[in-house]
Amino acid sequence: MGETAAIAALIAASAATYIWRGAGVALASRIGVGGAAFEWFSCVAYAMLAALIARIILLPAGALNEAPFVDRVGATVFGLLLFFAFRRRIFVGTIGGLAAFVALAHLRSQGWL
Template identity: 45%
Template sequence: MAPMAALGVAAAVTYFWRGVGVAVSGKMDKDSAIFRWVTCVAYALLAGLIARMILLPIGPLAELGLEQRAGATIISLAVFFLTRKNLLAGVTAGAVALVLMAKLGPL
């Protein structure tokens, strides 16, 4: 299959399911038990991925020690809560902390 045809099929399938979601979304109760369950599962998956990145990293993150990764996580969480749960500030602080720790080495 030509690359452009594959791209077209992928886009059509994606937009079809987005359209179905828009059509059905007005009839759903966002406070229902199923949505609470989906939210819990999504947060659990995210927490698992973050824990894996800290404890069992791959790629460039694996070059830093566990202490450095944990330190950047603590800094990121502290900034997140000190800025009244500002996600951008927390993520930026964590990224800057990781870069500085990588450049300066273990302290």
């Protein structure tokens, strides 16, 4: 696990990521806007991003995993309620959800929950 292995890992991850981007440009060059193929790719892009966000909140990999499931889901639902109550203001939903999440984490760290 030296510097060389880290460099190899970096090159592998960079190349594996860029392949998708490059293929995306090549496909975009060949696809007309407004056609069925373009619409399908747009739907897949929205769905894949939403799938990733839902996965990170419900089944997190890193530090977020330390927070209990009910805290993550509860704070997120609270943020969504604020978001829709305040005419879809992204700022309101985000800060509301974040505040609820941090408050729950703080209460747990103090042993009050």
